[in-house]
Amino acid sequence: MNFGIRLASTSDAASIVSIYAPYCAESSHVSFEMVAPKVDEMRERIARIIDNYPWLVGEINGEMAGYVYAGPHRERAAYCWAVEAAVYVAANHHRHGIGKALYRALFSILREQGYFKAFAGVSLPNPASIGLHESVGFRPAGVFRGAGYKCGRWIDVGWWELELQSERLDPQVPRSFSTIRDGSAVAEILARASSAFSAETKRP
Secondary structure, three states: OOEEEEEOOHHHHHHHHHHHHHHHOOOOOOOOOOOOOOHHHHHHHHHHHHOOOOEEEEEEOOEEEEEEEEEEOOOOHHHOOEEEEEEEEOHHHOOOOHHHHHHHHHHHHHHHHOOOEEEEEEEOOOHHHHHHHHHOOOEEEEEEEEEEEEOOEEEEEEEEEEEOOOOOOOOOOOOOHHHOOOOHHHHHHHHHHHHHHHHHHOOO
16 A cells, blocks of 8 residues: 655645545535535635645545645634644545544644644544544543534534644744745655554554
8 A cells, every 4th residue: 555645736626525525415414514615616725725734635546535734723813823623534544544644744744833732623423533633632622512503403513622832932923834835844744644654554
């Protein structure tokens, strides 16, 4: 199995939609979107994200198996050291450790940018997603009761938090992703994460 993590681009929109669309279906409460975005809309979403935040994809034998990205947590200036993160894995690649590998690469890049906190929302119940998030270091932070209505019921959203690095006074404003995207640090992070995943999957 040949696995690699790379940076996403707008040309990945169709593959990303194919992974994301099942989570938007009427029978799924994982995403609160009622209708999956079209490819053009996903292309615009990617373009809005990748100048400032990382968006990564994981591929197995050249096929996209999952993706992960970060975005702003809130608009107010004092929130600028925090991000919200999300990961999605193709149904035929669940439980293979791809989500963990993608998240670990994302966290390393976010630390390189200068972020301190990451938050993730999980619509409940979703024991698989909770297990994934807690396995990479997220801790429960709270629950928004009945935050959304889908699948014929009101759905709670649990929030998880992760400390990317220790708090310190007078932190520098995080760097936009565009300033480090083509640098050696990002390339090394992606290579290490890809190699670590491949090594883990080869263990007996």
